[in-house]
Amino acid sequence: MKLDLLRTLNAERAARRAVVVVTDTESGTQRIVKAADIATDPLAEVLDKRVRMAKSGMEETAQGRVFLTVHVPSPQLVITGAVHISQTLAPLGQMLDYAVTIVDPRTAFATPERFPGINVIAEWPDVALPPLNVDRYTAFVALTHDPKVDDPALLHALSRDCFYIGALGSRKTHGRRLERLKAQGVSDAALARIHAPIGLDIGAVSPAEIAVAIMGEITLRLRVKQDKAEAA
Amino acid sequence: MLGRDKDILKAAEDWSKEGRGVALATVVETWGSAPRPVGSNLVIDSAGNFLGSVSGGCVEGAVVTEAIDVIDSGKPKTLEFGVADETAWKVGLSCGGTIRVYVEKVS
Numbered sequence: 001m002k003l004d005l006l007r008t009l010n011a012e013r014a015a016r017r018a019v020v021v022v023t024d025t026e027s028g029t030q031r032i033v034k035a036a037d038i039a040t041d042p043l044a045e046v047l048d049k050r051v052r053m054a055k056s057g058m059e060e061t062a063q064g065r066v067f068l069t070v071h072v073p074s075p076q077l078v079i080t081g082a083v084h085i086s087q088t089l090a091p092l093g094q095m096l097d098y099a100v101t102i103v104d105p106r107t108a109f110a111t112p113e114r115f116p117g118i119n120v121i122a123e124w125p126d127v128a129l130p131p132l133n134v135d136r137y138t139a140f141v142a143l144t145h146d147p148k149v150d151d152p153a154l155l156h157a158l159s160r161d162c163f164y165i166g167a168l169g170s171r172k173t174h175g176r177r178l179e180r181l182k183a184q185g186v187s188d189a190a191l192a193r194i195h196a197p198i199g200l201d202i203g204a205v206s207p208a209e210i211a212v213a214i215m216g217e218i219t220l221r222l223r224v225k226q227d228k229a230e231a232a
Numbered sequence: 233m234l235g236r237d238k239d240i241l242k243a244a245e246d247w248s249k250e251g252r253g254v255a256l257a258t259v260v261e262t263w264g265s266a267p268r269p270v271g272s273n274l275v276i277d278s279a280g281n282f283l284g285s286v287s288g289g290c291v292e293g294a295v296v297t298e299a300i301d302v303i304d305s306g307k308p309k310t311l312e313f314g315v316a317d318e319t320a321w322k323v324g325l326s327c328g329g330t331i332r333v334y335v336e337k338v339s
Contacts, residue, residue, distance in 0.1 A: 001256055001338050006245050013241070025260060025334050028308040056271030058261055067260045067334060069271055 005032055009071065016073040016135055018051045023067045043068075052223060073137040074099060075163075075222065078129070080153045081143030082109035082120060085168070088211035089141065090118045096215065098139070103128040105149065125153040139164040139218045141198070145173075151180060158190050164221040166195040166214060195221075240284040244275040244338050253278030254338040255299035259286050260310070264329035278303045286333050287313070299335050308336040 005021070009032060012019040018035040022043065038047045046059050047068070054072040058065060077093040079086050082104035093100040094117070101119045104110040110122035121128040134140065140157035141164075142150035150167060154177075157165045169177060174196040181191060199213030200220070241256075248254045257274040259266070267288035274284040274292060276299035286295055291313045302309055314330025 001244075001336055003245070003248050003338055006241065006248070006256075006338055010242055010245050023334065023336075025308070025310055028336060030336075056269075067258070069258060 001030060005030060008032055013071050013073070016133065016137060018070075018072045020047055020051065020071070021069040023069065024064060025067050026064070052225070073135075075137045075139065076101070076132070076134075077139045077141070077218070078103065078132060078134055078157075079141045079143060080104060080125060080149050081145070081168075082106070082111070082114060083143050084207040085143055085210050085214070087114060088208040089143075089214055090115060092211055092215050093139075094118070096219070101128075101132055103149075103153065104144065125149060125156060129153060129156045134160040134162060136161045136163055138162045139222070140166070141214060141218075142167040145169065147177065147180060151177070151184075154181065154194065155184065155186070158186060158193065164195070164218045165193055166198040166217065168198050169196055171197060240273045240275050243283050244273075247275065247277055248338045253303040255302045255335055256338055257286055257295050257299055257333050257335045259331055260334045261332040262329060263314070263331075266329040266331050268331075274299075276300070276303075287331060291331070291333075295333055295335065302335045302337050306337050306339065308334065310334050 009019055009021060012034060020033045021030060022033060023030045033041050033047060038044055038051065041047055043061060050068050050070045051072055054070060056068055056070045058067050075098050077098040077100045079089060079102045082102050086102055090100045090102055101121060102115060103121050103123065103125055105122060105124045107122045110120045112120060134157060140162045142154055144150050145168060154165065154167060167174065167177065178191050195217060199210055200216040202213050204210045204213040244254055244256050255276045257276065259268055259270050259272045262270055268286055272286050274282055274286045274295060276282045276296050278300055280296055280300065282292065282296050285292060295311065298309060298311055311333045312330065
């Protein structure tokens with residue numbers, strides 16, 4: 001590998017952007033495809049699929065057999081609400097290799113005793129969220145039920161293009177939330193990105209089951225293309 | 233990708249910038265039960281120092297030896313290890329799997 005290629009690769013990874021190295025293992029020829037260039041690449045379809053699955057591997061292409069080294073930033077899970085559902089959702093996210101952060105300004109909820117081993121920030125979203133580098137490899141979940149906390153956090157998540165945004169609440173609650181966010185200037189297309197009622201419909205009843213439904217929906221959104229995910 | 237892999241590629245860049253001869257080994261294919269997934273990296277310098285892993289420690293020694301050749305010649309190589317391989321008597325995978333490792337010079 002050429003040193004300048006390696007340098008570009010490491011810079012992209014440090015900036016939390018997906019990148020693929022395409023290597024012809026016979027000739028040693030190598031090139032790098034940045035996330036932003038995947039759509040226009042001759043190998044667009046296979047690159048897109050590989051990045052989605054975060055899976056390196058050999059591929060037969062029109063140009064011969066190549067090895068694709070896929071580098072995808074590790075996903076993070078950001079939750080507002082140090083609530084009962086979060087007590088399962090946070091460790092579940094950790095088990096699935098997400099870096100998990102919980103934000104809740106209510107100090108009675110946001111305690112280390114309730115969330116052992118989890119990064120809990122007892123601050124308002126406007127203080128807590130900007131340093132977290134919320135990005136397209138972030139799943140964002142709003143669980144406080146309190147518009148003062150959830151609304152600004154949702155606005156932040158929408159502006160950062162998170163791959164998943166979900167908000168707890170019934171259809172009625174969510175309807176009111178949409179009206180509030182719309183009044184703040186959010187477009188209908190952006191509002192349609194919020195998953196609510198939250199989670200896959202698995203008949204979840206208990207807080208832990210709701211956490212499983214949410215994590216299932218996040219996984220679906222991470223791994224399956226939008227149109228296919230909607231059919232599921 | 234494992235978090236550790238990130239440090240390995242950074243090490244490859246840093247070692248190379250220090251002027252050391254460096255090779256990068258990558259698991260490109262696996263069959264059967266393999267200890268490390270496709271995409272796993274091992275970085276090697278010309279003195280035989282290495283970081284990372286391409287197996288659970290079964291074949292690293294052999295990869296390091298080959299990598300030093302690759303650093304000298306500059307030509308990439310694909311190595312194969314497995315129980316079916318005759319070198320299995322010396323180096324092989326006790327788990328019974330087969331792996332193919334691509335070794336290239338960083339230059």
